[in-house]
Amino acid sequence: MRRQIILMGCFLILLTGLAANYYVRKSQMTAEVHKMVRTEEGRSNRKVQQITIEEETEEEKIARVRRIAQEKGYPESVTELLDKNPETVNFVAHYEEKMNEPAAETIDGDLVQGQIPKLYQWDERWGYSVYGTSIVAVSGCGPTCMAMVASGLLNDPTITPAKVAAYAMENGYIDENNDTYWRFMKEASANWNISCYDGQLTEEQVRDELEQGHPIICTVGPGNFTQNGHFIVLTQYADGKVRVNDPFSLKNTDTEWVFAEIAGQIKAMWVYSME
Numbered sequence: 001m002r003r004q005i006i007l008m009g010c011f012l013i014l015l016t017g018l019a020a021n022y023y024v025r026k027s028q029m030t031a032e033v034h035k036m037v038r039t040e041e042g043r044s045n046r047k048v049q050q051i052t053i054e055e056e057t058e059e060e061k062i063a064r065v066r067r068i069a070q071e072k073g074y075p076e077s078v079t080e081l082l083d084k085n086p087e088t089v090n091f092v093a094h095y096e097e098k099m100n101e102p103a104a105e106t107i108d109g110d111l112v113q114g115q116i117p118k119l120y121q122w123d124e125r126w127g128y129s130v131y132g133t134s135i136v137a138v139s140g141c142g143p144t145c146m147a148m149v150a151s152g153l154l155n156d157p158t159i160t161p162a163k164v165a166a167y168a169m170e171n172g173y174i175d176e177n178n179d180t181y182w183r184f185m186k187e188a189s190a191n192w193n194i195s196c197y198d199g200q201l202t203e204e205q206v207r208d209e210l211e212q213g214h215p216i217i218c219t220v221g222p223g224n225f226t227q228n229g230h231f232i233v234l235t236q237y238a239d240g241k242v243r244v245n246d247p248f249s250l251k252n253t254d255t256e257w258v259f260a261e262i263a264g265q266i267k268a269m270w271v272y273s274m275e
Helices: 002-055 059-071 086-093 141-154 161-169 183-192 203-211 258-267
Strands: 197-199 216-220 230-238 241-245 256-260 268-271
Touching: 002 197, 059 086, 141 161, 141 183, 141 216, 141 230, 141 268, 161 183, 183 197, 183 268, 203 216, 203 230, 203 258, 241 258, 256 258
Parallel strands: none
Antiparallel strands: 197 268, 216 230, 216 268, 230 241, 241 256
């Protein structure tokens, strides 16, 4: 009788263990299934989000980036880039991700011997760099123009907008409003052993200088290039039209400008050469 009771107890213990093991395994399998379902749902949601972003219009993209920038508290001057030039949308979108990354050491890929490179102040390679109490993308048109001229004339890819901006700050060429002093355009070129003279040139003088390979930095007032003040570079002349490297606008840079139509916007000019 005692032996039967012992055997019965062992049998019950075995059954209990088997049942417990079954429920544990079932619970684990259920959890794995749920995890797989959630993973697939996550992948599906990301795919839907990716497709949605890829299918959005340019206006929708700008609105989305502006909303995110405002929600995350980006500086107002950064968000305002979207209103000034829609071409800056990717720069603004990547602000939080790249704002603390070091600037590129070169402009490799943009430099062609014998040409003035087309550089943009909001380029993600250097646009997040500090300039005064602002950044190059917002206020660095002057240093970006000087970087174009110096790197092009010297065929030196290490002269970047960020480095020129740092030079301007170190030597007091930026005011309390983060504007670059005009004297920077004449004085700073000597740092790279580049000759410079300033003056209000006629169209014929502009043509002659550009045909000799002498780029001209201009400061312009309200008009085709700015609502306030801005620096641009004249690089070529042909048949009454000039090519302009606008550090803030791809569209303006890709346009041929009738010189007579923009001459009235030019407030000062600086001509550069290696002579």
